Amino acid sequence: MNEQITDQQINSAGHLMIGGCDAVELAHQYGTPLVVYDVQQIRRQIRAFKHVFEENNVEYAVSYASKAFAAIAMYQVVAAEGGHTDVVSGGELYTAIKAGFPMANVSFHGNNKSREELEMAIDHHVGTIMIDNFHxxxxxxxxxxxxxxxxxxMLRITPGISAHTNKYIQTGQVDSKFGFDLQSGQADEALAKVLANPRMQMKGLHAHIGSQIFELAGFKGVAKKLVEVAAHWQEKFNYQASVINVGGGFGIRYVKDDTPLAPEEFVEAIIKAIKDEINKTNLMMPAIWIEPGRSIAGPAGYNLYTVGSRKAVPGLRPYVTVDGGMGDNIRPALYEAQYETVLASDPRANLVEHVRLAGKYCESGDILSQDQALPATKPGDVLAMLDTGAYGYSMASNYNRNPRPAVVFAEDGKAQVVIKRETYDDLIHLDEPYRQ
Known part of the structure; x- marks a missing residue:
């Protein structure tokens, strides 16, 4: 029995419910592969973050890191909940603009922003530019x-803290492509340049130490380090930071062996650490900004697949193939990421075998799960992969010229398409014939 599925998520037919909608019916109505978000789960997590700050009487911003999943509808839900958002490209910024997101609440990140992207940000009055380098x-x-x-x-610094996470998603260590280094004096030099520039209004400092972090130590460490830097900047430059932005990276549960804290518990610890350090200085208490992405979008998302072929080899785990794969969720191939998958028509069915859950892409590495416990399955069954809401669709591709799936938002028993399924015509609409 899957511990991540609650009694409230199973209807009278025994089917998995997402946002009050029957997952099997969603698959039949909209086709598979299909990405479905429980919108209330998104709202609940944003509200939980906000509640922690308000209980602690701290000025704050909960800024959704939209690289986790960017779509017009997602930006609209975040805006409706009073959240900020951060974007990392002209494309994300353009989507936020089209969503009507309040530009004053947008932060623009990135280690190689183009002139055109910066022009777009300035022309649309983006609230804060996160400066990453001297160029x-x-x-x-x-x-x-x-x-x-x-x-x-704001200046992004590399605090010299390596989070306990996958090496490809560590970003706070000294040897990183992101931010200004502290030890070499780069951060001080950058601050001096910004303070001398009358067109730049310096709000504060930012760091991000990685993603899918389970331990408090890294966040406490970065909080302490950022306050130390702020105190140093006050002493050396007579500059008082009004914002300390600790980034995001709060881990979520993907499989039963994952034991993260609730994301808001990380925030509670960060607030306490910053308050404790501020009390050791003559600094005024700054606003605290966080940038959660995965912890907002991840648990709210589900990928629905239809079972197709099966390959059984004596002595080996059988392959059960679905109609999606690395084109809609490349994380297992890229990071060896793990997920749990259930039978949508009976998520608490007895588990009878361990299989390799394979995708349909022409790539041996297209395995969604190397060891997935499943009940008996047959072609046509609908499988639901859990916690896929972050970095699934946002990293999707058209590999093998497969169309990307539709995305559906489900809330209070109603579902709506928020990103249409791509068609074959969509795949070729930018192609031009060869002319000799």
């Missing part, structure tokens, strides 16, 4: 002078 200071200065405007900025 960006020069580029942004040119844009601001050309348009004769000012903008709020």
């Amino acid at each position: 960006e200071i020069e580029l942004l200065t040119d844009v601001l002078e050309e348009r004769d405007v000012k903008v709020n900025v």
